[in-house]
Amino acid sequence: MRVLVMGATGFIGRRLVRALDDAGHDVVAFSRSASEESFPEGVEPFEGDLGEPDSLDGLCDDIDVAYYLIHSLTSENFAELDRRYARRFADSASAAGVDRVVYLSGISGDEENLSPHLASRREVESVLAEGSFDLTVLRAAVIIGPESASFRIVDDLTDRLPLMLVPKWVRTPCQPIGVDDAISYLVELLDADETRGETYDIGGPSVWSYESLLKLTAAEKGKRVFIVPVPVMTPGLSSHWLRFTTDVQYAIARPLAESMRNPVTVDPEMDLQDAVPIDQTPIKDAVRKALAGA
Template sequence: MKILVAGATGFVGRRLVRALHDQNHDVIAFSRSASEAGFPSGVEPFEGDFGDPASLEGMCDDVDVAYYLIHSLTAENFAELDRTYARRFRQRASTAGVDRVIYLSGISGNERDLSPHLASRREVEAVLEGGEYELTVLRAAVIIGRGSASFRIVDDLTDRLPLMVVPTWVRTPGNPIAVDDAVRYLVRLLSVPETRGKIFDIGGPSVLSYEELLRMTANVKNKRVLIIPVPVLTPELSSHWLRLTTDVQYRIARPLAKSMRHPVTVDDDRDLQNVVPIDQTPIKTAINQALTVN
């Protein structure tokens, strides 16, 4: 099967390219820096930029399945860019006759009062849905792994703040998932026809609040933390608070902070585990791996 991974040098994309290659698929790895990425032998790098339509020519030629992993959180106008890029991808995938597109999105709780970040994810889903292919959407909870911006925030906090006066969103529940499990779902759904044209949630085996995730991460690092949630830190204020407490780029940390007030638990009716069962990684194991894998 010929498979395109758009966003192949990202946190999930790089791992997905390797996993698909290991399954003997013909993989095209699309990225602005594809030629410098050092993909496994046999992977075809395709260097392009969704901001430059001319560079996209031929991207989807003869492609059977395309994974769309493009997100623009580092840009101030990320929602506008993501909308434009999704439209450009939809047009090229439709024209080229791509059979199936898979988009990695995010869980957003009750779908009301969405943060700009999560609202943009929903808008991209809607844009991609209009293409001439079957769309599968996976909405993920917080993904744990080295390179994850969300987990890096947790890691930085446990390193720097033995006493944390934190926003009340630390008590928001979620189903964090190991990055290897997210990739495993993305690969295995290819062989499950029931996943075509549908939306699924993916998460790990445990429901944890951010506070519990912070404590578990600190415990893995043999650190002690005292966490005091306070109601005065609004989403806007807490995004500025993160600017002082993490090395994650502020343009990334800010929209993530505004999203953290939403529960990110898997909906039982949309749980991909019911259709594509895998041996899910315990969260403590995922944290250990994220802290130790180079």
């Protein structure tokens, strides 16, 4: 199968390219910085920019399946850019006759009260759904891995703040997933034809809170943290607080912090584990591996 990965040099993209290549697929890796040196031998790099239409000529030619992993959180106008890029890609994929697209989105919990970040993810889902291909959407919460922005925030906090006065959303329930499990779902759903045209949640085997995830991460580093939730600290204020407590780029940390008010757990009726069963990694193991840089 000839597979295109959009956003191939990102945290998920690089791992997905490698896994698809290992599975025997012909992989085309799209990125603004794609090069042969960036990927395993035999992977075809495609250097382009969704902001420059002329750079996309031939992008979707002869592609069977495309994974869409493009997000623009580093830009202040990320929602506008994500909308424009998704429409541009959907038009290109439809014109080229791409059979199937897989989009990695985010669990939101409350569909009535979405943060700007999660609202943008939903809008991209809607834009992609207008294409002539079969769309599969996977929604994830925190993905545990060494380059995950969400996990890096957790890691940085446990390094710098032994005593934390934190927003009340620290007790919001979430269902994190190890990056290896996310990649397994993304690859193995290709063999599950019933996932075409469907939307699923993906998560690890247990529900946590951000507080318990902070404590787990600290414990794995041999540390203790003391957490005091402060009810008056709003998501907006807490995003400014993160400016001083993490190395994650503020333009990324802010929308992620604003999303933390939403419970993000797997809906049992939308659980991909029912259609694509995998051996799920315990979150403690995923955290340990992420801290080791694997």
